[in-house]
Amino acid sequence: xxxxxxxxxxxxxxxxxxxxxxxxxxxxxxxxxxxxxxxxxxxxxxxxxxxxxxxxxxxxxxxxxxxxxxxxxxxxxxxxxxxxxxxxxxxxxxxxxxxxxxxxxxxxxxxxxxxxxxxxxxxxxxxxxxxxxxxxxxxxxxxxxxxxxxxxxxxxxxxxxxxxxxxxxxxxxxxxxxxxxxxxxxxxxxxxxxxxxxxxxxxxxxxxxxxxxxxxxxxxxxxxxxxxxxxxxxxxxxxxxxxxxxxxxxxxxxxxxxxxxxxxxxxxxxxxxxxxxxxxxxxxxxxxxxxxxxxxxxxxxxxxxxxxxxxxxxxxxxxxxxxxxxxxxxxxxxxxxxxxxxxxxxxxxxxxxxxxxxxxxxxxxxxxxxxxxxxxxxxxxxxxxxxxxxxxxxxxxxxxxxxxxxxxxxxxxxxxxxxxxxxxxxxxxxx
Amino acid sequence: xxxxxxxxxxxxxxxxxxxxxxxxxxxxxxxxxxxxxxxxxxxxxxxxxxxxxxxxxxxxxxxxxxxxxxxxxxxxxxxxxxxxxxxxxxxxxxxxxxxxxxxxxxxxxxxxxxxxxxxxxxxxxxxxxxxxxxxxxxxxxxxxxxxxxxxxxxxxxxxxxxxxxxxxxxxxxxxxxxxxxxxxxxxxxxxxxxxxxxxxxxxxxxxxxxxxxxxxxxxxxxxxxxxxxxxxxxxxxxxxxxxxxxxxxxxxxxxxxxxxxxxxxxxxxxxxxxxxxxxxxxxxxxxxxxxxxxxxxxxxxxxxxxxxxxxxxxxxxxx
Numbered sequence: 001x002x003x004x005x006x007x008x009x010x011x012x013x014x015x016x017x018x019x020x021x022x023x024x025x026x027x028x029x030x031x032x033x034x035x036x037x038x039x040x041x042x043x044x045x046x047x048x049x050x051x052x053x054x055x056x057x058x059x060x061x062x063x064x065x066x067x068x069x070x071x072x073x074x075x076x077x078x079x080x081x082x083x084x085x086x087x088x089x090x091x092x093x094x095x096x097x098x099x100x101x102x103x104x105x106x107x108x109x110x111x112x113x114x115x116x117x118x119x120x121x122x123x124x125x126x127x128x129x130x131x132x133x134x135x136x137x138x139x140x141x142x143x144x145x146x147x148x149x150x151x152x153x154x155x156x157x158x159x160x161x162x163x164x165x166x167x168x169x170x171x172x173x174x175x176x177x178x179x180x181x182x183x184x185x186x187x188x189x190x191x192x193x194x195x196x197x198x199x200x201x202x203x204x205x206x207x208x209x210x211x212x213x214x215x216x217x218x219x220x221x222x223x224x225x226x227x228x229x230x231x232x233x234x235x236x237x238x239x240x241x242x243x244x245x246x247x248x249x250x251x252x253x254x255x256x257x258x259x260x261x262x263x264x265x266x267x268x269x270x271x272x273x274x275x276x277x278x279x280x281x282x283x284x285x286x287x288x289x290x291x292x293x294x295x296x297x298x299x300x301x302x303x304x305x306x307x308x309x310x311x312x313x314x315x316x317x318x319x320x321x322x323x324x325x326x327x328x329x330x331x332x333x334x335x336x337x338x339x340x341x342x343x344x345x346x347x348x349x350x351x352x353x354x355x356x357x358x359x360x361x362x363x364x365x366x367x368x369x370x371x372x373x374x375x376x377x378x379x380x381x382x383x384x385x386x387x388x389x390x391x392x393x394x395x396x397x398x399x400x401x402x403x404x405x406x407x408x409x410x411x412x413x414x415x416x417x418x419x420x421x422x423x424x425x426x427x428x429x430x431x
Numbered sequence: 432x433x434x435x436x437x438x439x440x441x442x443x444x445x446x447x448x449x450x451x452x453x454x455x456x457x458x459x460x461x462x463x464x465x466x467x468x469x470x471x472x473x474x475x476x477x478x479x480x481x482x483x484x485x486x487x488x489x490x491x492x493x494x495x496x497x498x499x500x501x502x503x504x505x506x507x508x509x510x511x512x513x514x515x516x517x518x519x520x521x522x523x524x525x526x527x528x529x530x531x532x533x534x535x536x537x538x539x540x541x542x543x544x545x546x547x548x549x550x551x552x553x554x555x556x557x558x559x560x561x562x563x564x565x566x567x568x569x570x571x572x573x574x575x576x577x578x579x580x581x582x583x584x585x586x587x588x589x590x591x592x593x594x595x596x597x598x599x600x601x602x603x604x605x606x607x608x609x610x611x612x613x614x615x616x617x618x619x620x621x622x623x624x625x626x627x628x629x630x631x632x633x634x635x636x637x638x639x640x641x642x643x644x645x646x647x648x649x650x651x652x653x654x655x656x657x658x659x660x661x662x663x664x665x666x667x668x669x670x671x672x673x674x675x676x677x678x679x680x681x682x683x684x685x686x687x688x689x690x691x692x693x694x695x696x697x698x699x700x701x702x703x704x705x706x707x708x709x710x711x712x713x714x715x716x717x718x719x720x721x722x723x724x725x726x727x728x729x730x731x732x733x734x735x736x737x738x739x740x741x742x743x744x745x746x747x748x749x750x
Contacts, residue, residue, distance in 0.1 A: 075713045082501050099716050103502040199608055201694040258608050259587035323502075391714045395522075402698035408610050421521070428516075429715065431498065 029062040030326045030333060033077065034091035036067035040316050041280045042141025043091060044350045055336045061329055074099075077321075081105055086323045088330035094128070094314055095203070095384055097137055101227060102388045102429065107320045107327065109136035113335065120340070124378035125355040128313055131386055132225040138319035139338045143352025147211060147312040148279040148377045149301065153294040155180055155191070155273040166274075166298040170245055173274075173301040177255035180273035193255035195263035195272030196246055198405050202398020203391075207312055208263065208277055209401055211300035212242035214310035214382055220393050221426065224385035228430040232393055232422035234400075235415040241303065243404045243411045250405060258405065268293065276300050278314075279377070280352075283370060297373040299380055313381030392425020488729075494722035501718055513723035523724065525699050526707040527731075529614060533703065534682040534735075537621050542674050544622060545629020546667070550659070552630065553637045563634075567627035574624065578691035581620050582607070585692075610700035613693050617701055620688055629674055636670030637663065672743035676736055683732045704728050 034043045045051055052063035066087065068076055074096050080086040081103075092100070100106050109117070114136040118126050128140040153163035159179040167173040177193025184190050197208040206213075206220075213219070217238030223230045249256045264281055266272035268290045279297055286293055299309040318334045320327055336342065340356045347354040353371050354360060365371045384390065400418035403409040409417070461467045495514070498507040517523050548566060552559055569577060584591045585606035593603045606616045640663065648658050686705040689695060695702040695710075704724060712721035 078501075078713065078716075099714065102716055103500060105502055199693065199697055202696060204694075205696075257588070258605065259603070261586060261589070389715075391710070395710075399696070399698040402610075402696055406609060406697055408698060425715075428717065428720075 027060055027062055028326060028329060029064055030089065030329050031087040032063060032065045032089040032091065032333075033068050033073070033087040034065060035070040035073055035093075035316075037070065038284065039070045040141065040145070041143045041284055041350065041352055042316050045346050046091070052333070052337075055333055059329065059332065061333075063333055078103075078105075081321055081323050084323050086321045088320065088324040088326045089334060090319045090321055091141070091316055092138070092319055093316055094140075095390070097317075097319075098227070098386055098388050098390045100319075101137070101386070105321055105323075106137050107322055107324075109138065110331075113331075117338075120357065121355045122357050122360060122378070124313060124381045127381055128315065128317075128383050138317035139334055140355065141316045141318075142343055142347050142355055143280060143350065144313065144315040144355070145278050145280045146314075146374065146377050146381050147207070147276055147300065148374075149274060149276050149298050150267060150279070150282050151274045151296050151298075152267070152270065152272075153296055155270075159273075163294075164296065166296060167301050168299075169301055169305055169307075170303050174245075174249060174253055174255065177249060177274060178253045181253075181255045189254070189257050189259075190271070192257050192260055192266065192272045193253075193274060194249060195260050195266040195275040196256050196258075196405070197263050197277070198258055198402055200262075202396075202402070203394045205398040205401050206394045207314075209242065209246070210312040210382075211276055211310060212245055213239060213397075215300065215302050215307065216241045216245075218242060219385075220390070220397060220422075221385045221387045224383070224387075227386055227388055230387055230426055232396070232419045232426070234397055234422075235419035239415050240411050243401060243415070246405060247411065267295075279374060283351075297370070297377070299377050309380040310382050311377060311380045313378075313383050387426060387429070389422070389426035389429035392429065393422040396421035396425065491722045491725050491729075494719050495726040496723075497719045499718035499722070501716075509719070513720050514727070516720065517723055517727065522699055522702055523704070523707055526702045526704045527727075529701060530683060530685065530703045530705075530728075530731075532614065533618060533621075533685055534679055536618050537625070537682050538675055538678045540618075541622050541625040541629050541678055542633075542671065544626055545674070546633050546671075548626065548630040549633035549637055550663070552634060563630070566630055569624045570627040572624075574687040575691050577624060578620065578688045582692055585616055607693055608697065610697050613697060613701045617685075617688055617692055620692065621682075621685070624688070625678065629678070632674055633667065633670060636667045640666045668743065672740070675743065676739050679735060679739060680732055683728060683735070 032046065034046045046065040046067070051065070056062055074093075077086065077090060077092070077096075077100075090106075097106070108114075111134070114129075114134055117136065117139065118130055118134060121129065124144065124146070125140055128144060129136050131137060149166055151163075151166050156163040159176075161176060161179060167176045173194070180191070180193035181189060182191035197205055199205070213234060218236055219233040221230045222233040246256065250258070260266045260272060261269075263272060263275035264277050264285070267275040267282070268285060270290065270293070282295070282297075286295065300311055302309045318338065320330045320334065324330050338355075340358055343354050343356050344359045344362065346352070347359065348364060353374055354365055359365060360375070385393075387393065396418040399421070400409075400414040403414040403417075404411045408414075494506075496508060496510055498509050498512075500506075552563055556562065583589070587593055587603055587605050587608055590606070592606065596603060605612055607613050644662050644666070645658055648662055653661065684705055685703050686709065689701050689703050689706050690709075693701045695706050705728070708721045708724040708728070711717045711724065
């Protein structure tokens with residue numbers, strides 16, 4: 001009898017021991033991949049240990065956020081999708097979307113959810129979210145990125161310009177840049193009035209000249225929401241004027257130079273007085289890299305008074321891949337982290353701009369000068385086209401900018417060659 | 432008796448290829464000569480090599496004649512269309528030309544500089560070991576990290592190279608910023624990066640040459656230059672062959688430094704085949720097209736390697 005009791009007790013202990021781990025195994029785990037480092041301000045919160053605690057408790061799940069190297073992230077996502085080992089939630093660069101759609105890799109947002117989101121968010125977020133007729137492929141990040149003109153207020157004062165009045169038109173812009181340029185005794189430029197991006201990945205070159213191209217009436221493709229087909233739309237008067245603007249600043253005004261580093265670096269180092277790039281990046285880097293710098297933020301200039309300014313709107317988005325194992329939970333997690341409450345909480349904590357209209361009416365966003373300056377720029381924001389051939393179009397356009405500015409082709413020739421290459425890329429991608 | 436057999440055959444030369452009856456004998460023979468053990472030992476490597484090298488290579492060859500939509504699992508046979516498109520692709524043609532310029536420049540230049548340094552370090556130099564380590568250091572440095580540093584060195588306004596040029600009153604060079612000098616700038620970086628490796632291999636080659644050859648030549652009245660051209664250089668032919676083939680294969684696959692330093696620009700001036708292939712595959716998702724590029728590159732490397740090998744055999748010497 002004693003033996004039987006001992007045997008039963010041992011069995012019970014074994015059963016309990018087996019049950020404990022099996023309970024924890026029963027908990028579902030969903031994974032999220034995001035870019036490591038300072039690639040985007042909208043990913044800052046993923047490193048928080050307890051970010052998902054409330055959601056995890058409510059749904060008895062574990063959310064695991066994994067940081068990936070930005071340079072190889074797109075390839076990793078693709079390889080993982082092919083190997084069916086992909087994360088449940090992806091935090092992806094908007095510009096990757098056409099390629100992912102080509103491979104039918106991401107799930108659309110449910111119509112009802114999309115409708116509710118588009119009604120609740122501010123116009124610039126709507127521009128970023130809506131891929132035609134209310135179709136959404138994911139939720140854009142908070143603190144979205146928009147390109148803006150930034151200027152050094154001390155340089156303006158030194159050149160006799162009003163530090164609170166940035167140039168509004170192209171002629172003004174050229175005039176200001178000339179006044180702001182500094183030279184040494186030999187006549188070499190030591191500070192440019194306006195810093196340009198003309199080397200590196202062609203996409204980066206296009207991003208930083210997008211404002212002039214679109215501002216002058218050119219576009220990358222004729223139908224920005226068409227996934228397949230269409231034509232390049234930059235070999236026209238607007239495209240030529242946009243390339244000529246910088247060429248004149250290089251050759252005639254000598255207020256910019258090909259010898260200066262990346263515009264953001266040049267601006268933060270004090271060797272450029274104006275530059276046009278990602279506002280979020282300057283906002284994040286300035287306190288660390290140039291704490292003394294006093295700078296202003298405004299819309300990029302337009303060809304002439306009365307023209308509509310345009311600026312590149314971009315950023316990252318939450319998406320669910322088709323190969324995800326826990327799609328329903330993934331969407332729930334995305335909706336939870338992108339709720340109005342979390343939007344407010346995270347934006348306040350990370351000094352970023354919110355997405356919901358209702359949050360813009362609350363402090364600190366309501367009176368923060370940086371947020372308010374951004375709010376003035378946002379209406380000019382334009383998303384990149386969705387075309388499957390976008391990468392090829394950007395390569396071609398980037399090449400045209402480089403050829404023209406480096407004096408390796410005339411503006412006309414550079415744009416004509418680029419148009420041909422871009423149309424071929426669009427046709428190839430549509431096959 | 433056993434020694435007279437052809438060692439590459441697992442059965443005796445005199446006996447015919449094993450039939451069903453002689454399998455047992457053949458099996459016993461394999462075991463007796465430890466051939467089986469040898470195969471077992473190399474089996475893991477063969478398996479991994481097959482899995483990660485041979486299978487992907489064969490797959491690439493197959494993909495090159497398909498339009499590949501990897502995630503949809505749709506493979507459309509299109510024959511030679513990808514190759515026809517390649518011929519009409521200006522970016523690819525530029526890539527091939529740039530790759531050939533890069534290979535034809537960097538391979539002999541790296542070897543020549545490596546040989547020069549090796550000859551120098553073959554003498555007893557003060558701090559010789561330290562200097563060898565200094566020259567070899569770039570080889571063990573990450574290409575991407577080193578390229579980032581060189582990006583700043585090449586900056587026309589603030590970079591060290593133009594500062595040095597100004598000291599000797601040479602006009603500033605645009606380096607990476609101009610289509611005319613960008614490829615050359617990448618080649619200079621790559622020569623610097625490869626120098627240490629070439630030096631070490633040549634040094635090993637130099638030290639393998641018996642000293643008696645040089646002593647005999649000296650007694651016969653040969654000076655240092657004559658000894659170098661008549662003895663050292665011919666006896667280094669196997670080393671040179673190895674370096675030319677090895678460096679050539681690596682040079683055809685140049686990617687990291689181009690990606691970091693110029694991204695293929697300005698205006699495609701430094702586009703190379705592997706960069707183009709990478710962009711087609713991972714930015715445009717044209718896997719079949721990228722596979723066709725990889726196939727062309729493979730054929731190019733194979734062709735050049737075979738020619739190099741056949742040509743260099745004429746100069747091989749034994750000692």
